[in-house]
Amino acid sequence: MAIENIRQFYDEMSKAEKRVADFMIEHPEETLDLSIAELAKKSETSDATVIRMCRHIGYSGFAQMKLGLAGSLAAELKRPVSGYLIGIDVGGTNTKLMIMNEQQEVIAKRQIATRGEEGYETAGDAMIQAIDFMFTEAGIEEPNVLAVAMGLPGTVDKEKNQTVWLSKLHWDGFNPAEKIGAYYNAPSFIDNDANINALGEYAFGSNGKNDNMVLITLGTGVGCGVIINGKIYGGASNMAAELGHMIVDAYDGDICLCGRRGHLEAYCSGSALKRDAVFMMGTCPDTVLHEYMKEAGGVFENQMVTRGAMAGDQVCLRLLDRYIHYLAVGVTNVMMMYNPSIIVIGGGLSNAGELLLKPLNEKTKEMVAQERSWCPVVQATLGSEAGMYGACTLAGQSIGL
Numbered sequence: 445m446a447i448e449n450i451r452q453f454y455d456e457m458s459k460a461e462k463r464v465a466d467f468m469i470e471h472p473e474e475t476l477d478l479s480i481a482e483l484a485k486k487s488e489t490s491d492a493t494v495i496r497m498c499r500h501i502g503y504s505g506f507a508q509m510k511l512g513l514a515g516s517l518a519a520e521l522k523r524p525v526s527g528y529l530i531g532i533d534v535g536g537t538n539t540k541l542m543i544m545n546e547q548q549e550v551i552a553k554r555q556i557a558t559r560g561e562e563g564y565e566t567a568g569d570a571m572i573q574a575i576d577f578m579f580t581e582a583g584i585e586e587p588n589v590l591a592v593a594m595g596l597p598g599t600v601d602k603e604k605n606q607t608v609w610l611s612k613l614h615w616d617g618f619n620p621a622e623k624i625g626a627y628y629n630a631p632s633f634i635d636n637d638a639n640i641n642a643l644g645e646y647a648f649g650s651n652g653k654n655d656n657m658v659l660i661t662l663g664t665g666v667g668c669g670v671i672i673n674g675k676i677y678g679g680a681s682n683m684a685a686e687l688g689h690m691i692v693d694a695y696d697g698d699i700c701l702c703g704r705r706g707h708l709e710a711y712c713s714g715s716a717l718k719r720d721a722v723f724m725m726g727t728c729p730d731t732v733l734h735e736y737m738k739e740a741g742g743v744f745e746n747q748m749v750t751r752g753a754m755a756g757d758q759v760c761l762r763l764l765d766r767y768i769h770y771l772a773v774g775v776t777n778v779m780m781m782y783n784p785s786i787i788v789i790g791g792g793l794s795n796a797g798e799l800l801l802k803p804l805n806e807k808t809k810e811m812v813a814q815e816r817s818w819c820p821v822v823q824a825t826l827g828s829e830a831g832m833y834g835a836c837t838l839a840g841q842s843i844g845l
C-alpha cells in the first residue's frame with residue numbers, strides 16, 4: 445500500500461523525494477489524476493525524482509505506485525467501524541434497546557419485557573442476552589462497545605451516576621447500566637427518561653437539530669426535558685424542567701398527581717383530562733362520550749375527547765379548550781424561561797395534531813410578553829423510540845463523540 449510504504453521509507457528519502465511524498469500524502473486523490481510531469485511540477489521536483497521515489501518505496505514505476513495508492517484509499521474507505529454505542533430505554537413494562545455504530549447510524553433495535561418484578565439481576569441479564577443476540581444477528585463478533593447509556597423512569601442522581609427513586613421498579617441507589625457496561629468493558633451512564641427522550645428528539649427527530657429545544661410529553665402525567673446548547677439541562681441536582689409541577693393556578697387550584705394544588709399536571713395530564721371528562725359526563729347525558737365509552741366496553745380513553753371535539757361535540761370542545769388553555773400557560777412559561785427555538789410536543793395526546801397545535805400556537809403568541817420570546821410548537825416525530833435514540837446519543841456525548 446503506497447501510503448504505508450511512504451511512511452515506512454520516509455526517513456531514508458532525499459529532500460526532493462520527501463517533497464513528492466509530502467504532496468502525495470496530503471493530496472492522495474489528486475495524485476491519482478496526475479502524470480509524472482504534473483506531479484513533478486506540483487512538488488517542485490523533476491520527473492526523475494518522482495520515479496526514484498516510486499522505486500524507493502518498492503514500486504517498479506509510477507503506474508504501479510498509483511495502483512498502490514488507489515488501494516490505500518480504498519482500504520481507508522472500507523476501514524471497519526471501530527466501536528459501538530448501546531442505548532437502553534427502560535420502562536415499567538417494556539425495555540427498548542438500540543445499537544449504533546461510532547458514526548451514530550442505527551445497527552439494530554429490539555424491545556423486550558422489562559421483568560422488573562423478577563428483580564434487577566434477572567432484568568439486567570435479559571438485557572445483556574438481547575444485546576448479544578442483536579450483535580450476533582448483525583454479524584458483529586466480539587464488538588468493541590464504547591459506551592452504554594440508559595434512560596430510567598424516575599429520579600436519577602447524575603453526579604453519583606445512580607438512581608434515587610424509580611417508578612414501578614425497585615432499583616434505587618445504584619447504577620442499573622453498570623452491569624451491562626461491565627459485561628462489555630465500557631463506561632455506563634444513566635439519566636431520567638424525560639431528559640433522554642428530549643435528547644433523542646433533538647438529535648434524531650425530523651424537526652431539525654435545534655440546539656435549544658424543549659420536549660413536553662403529554663401522557664398519564666406531563667413530562668419535560670430541556671436541551672440547552674445541544675446538551676440535557678439537568679440543573680443543580682438533575683431536577684430541572686419538572687414542568688408537570690409548575691404552578692399554573694396559585695389560588696386553590698385542582699389537585700395534582702403529586703398531591704399538591706395548582707400544578708400543570710392537575711390540568712394537562714391524561715389523568716386530569718379523564719377526571720374532567722368523567723365529571724362532565726355525569727352532568728351532560730347528551731355528550732358523545734357516553735356512546736364512545738359504550739363502544740369501548742366501558743373504558744375511557746383520552747383520545748375520545750379529541751374525537752368528540754372533531755365531531756363538534758360541545759362537551760368535548762369545552763374540555764379540550766380548558767386543557768389547551770392551561771397547556772398554553774405552561775408552554776408560554778417555558779418560552780419565557782428557556783427561550784428555545786422550538787418546543788416539541790410528544791405523548792399520546794400529541795396525536796391530536798393540529799387540533800391541539802393550532803390553538804396552542806395561537807394562544808402562546810397572545811400570552812408571551814414579547815414576540816421575540818415566542819417559538820413554534822410542533823409535534824414530536826420519534827414516538828416511543830425517542831428514548832433509545834436519546835440513550836445512544838447520551839452514550840456518544842458522554843465519551844466525547
Ligand SMILES: [Zn+2]
Nearest residue numbers: 689700702707
Ligand atoms: Zn404536582
